[in-house]
Amino acid sequence: MKVCALAAFGPQEPLRPFEYEVGPLEAHQCLIKVQTCGICHSDIHCMDNDWEMTRYPMVPGHEAIGTVAEVGPQVTHLQVGDRVGIGWQSGACLHCLDCLRGNQQMCEVDNRATILQQHGGFGDYMTVDSRFAFPIPDGLSSETAGPLLCGGITVYSGFLHAGMTGGQEIGVIGIGGLGHLAVQFAAKLGNRVTVFTSSPDKAEFAASLGAAEAVVIGRDGTAPEKPSRRLDIILDTVAASKDYNAYLNMLDSDGVYNLVGVPTDDIPLSVFAFQDKRRRIMGSPIGSPAEIREMLSLCAEKEILPLIETFPFERANEALQRVRDNKVRYRAVLTME
Numbered sequence: 577m578k579v580c581a582l583a584a585f586g587p588q589e590p591l592r593p594f595e596y597e598v599g600p601l602e603a604h605q606c607l608i609k610v611q612t613c614g615i616c617h618s619d620i621h622c623m624d625n626d627w628e629m630t631r632y633p634m635v636p637g638h639e640a641i642g643t644v645a646e647v648g649p650q651v652t653h654l655q656v657g658d659r660v661g662i663g664w665q666s667g668a669c670l671h672c673l674d675c676l677r678g679n680q681q682m683c684e685v686d687n688r689a690t691i692l693q694q695h696g697g698f699g700d701y702m703t704v705d706s707r708f709a710f711p712i713p714d715g716l717s718s719e720t721a722g723p724l725l726c727g728g729i730t731v732y733s734g735f736l737h738a739g740m741t742g743g744q745e746i747g748v749i750g751i752g753g754l755g756h757l758a759v760q761f762a763a764k765l766g767n768r769v770t771v772f773t774s775s776p777d778k779a780e781f782a783a784s785l786g787a788a789e790a791v792v793i794g795r796d797g798t799a800p801e802k803p804s805r806r807l808d809i810i811l812d813t814v815a816a817s818k819d820y821n822a823y824l825n826m827l828d829s830d831g832v833y834n835l836v837g838v839p840t841d842d843i844p845l846s847v848f849a850f851q852d853k854r855r856r857i858m859g860s861p862i863g864s865p866a867e868i869r870e871m872l873s874l875c876a877e878k879e880i881l882p883l884i885e886t887f888p889f890e891r892a893n894e895a896l897q898r899v900r901d902n903k904v905r906y907r908a909v910l911t912m913e
């Protein structure tokens with residue numbers, strides 16, 4: 577069958593219509609009729625080939641929600657008509673040590689990304705390995721569930737692995753798609769949250785997301801003002817370079833700085849910013865399939881939901897430009913029907 581999609585054909589270019597053929601499904605694959613798809617900043621990094629991994633034409637979209645239209649011969653856990661979500665990862669080897677440990681997102685053997693090793697969700701249909709298609713709880717609408725599949729899981733897993741439990745002081749840098757979900761996870765799981773934002777209107781709105789304190793930062797990498805309390809964990813969702821040493825010095829002893837944004841510049845660090853107080857610096861990618869399932873139920877239960885701006889599919893380029901201009905409050909979502 578033929579999929580009608582939108583694709584990037586080169587860096588900084590608007591998307592253009594693109595059709596591609598889907599052959600017979602592989603044993604574990606399923607075909608998804610796409611309903612909605614969020615726009616993550618990683619779509620833009622890949623459209624622009626920032627990470628030098630893009631093959632054009634490239635169909636973005638890795639926060640897709642849709643219904644199963646057809647299943648491959650060995651798919652047993654999904655049926656035609658089920659509503660599922662597809663995130664950044666669309667396949668893994670499932671037998672390497674990382675996969676066996678439940679860290680499929682760190683598979684080194686056959687780690688497939690929805691928009692790099694195949695075509696993504698900016699189309700009427702897409703295919704995915706069924707083991708990376710996750711049933712969506714009934715309580716979540718397709719528009720709001722989409723951004724959880726990449727933005728949501730990245731910050732949720734990032735907090736888990738940084739040691740967030742509850743009763744801690746949490747900092748979030750950058751209140752975009754990822755950051756505004758991070759504030760909600762941290763606050764609703766019982767922490768006190770400080771946001772660092774370069775947008776004054778977001779500082780004013782931060783309390784509505786659950787933050788206790790907001791610090792307005794510059795966009796030129798100058799040292800931010802210190803918040804009123806030491807922080808246990810800082811989650812950095814910003815792709816731009818910044819004064820990392822100043823942020824590290826805001827951490828309490830044994831504090832953790834987790835970088836989930838993807839700056840392309842090297843990171844200059846002073847040993848005194850982390851050694852004396854036994855602070856740690858880490859990064860983390862998305863999350864595992866098990867964490868995705870856990871996160872989806874948690875979001876339905878605690879009403880951790882993205883604030884979205886919806887755009888009909890035909891207006892994808894307008895939505896992408898708003899993301900590039902940092903105008904979206906707080907996640908753009910395309911609707912296909």
Ligand SMILES: NC(=O)c1ccc[n+]([C@@H]2O[C@H](COP(=O)([O-])OP(=O)(O)OC[C@H]3O[C@@H](n4cnc5c(N)ncnc54)[C@H](OP(=O)(O)O)[C@@H]3O)[C@@H](O)[C@H]2O)c1
Nearest residue numbers: 617618750751752753754773774775815816837838861862
């Ligand atoms: N680790 C992973 O697996 C993973 C998964 C998904 C996404 N990501 C990455 O995470 C990053 C954020 O993605 P997103 O979808 O949340 O993007 P987004 O919605 O565009 O938000 C990024 C935010 O960063 C802040 N910002 C942008 N430019 C800045 C600058 N020059 N200086 C200071 N702050 C700036 C803005 O927040 P304020 O207006 O509040 O300042 C902006 O809203 C991207 O690099 C993306 O590729 C990583």
Ligand SMILES: [Zn+2]
Nearest residue numbers: 669672675683
């Ligand atoms: Zn593997």
Ligand SMILES: [Zn+2]
Nearest residue numbers: 616618726727
């Ligand atoms: Zn993403």
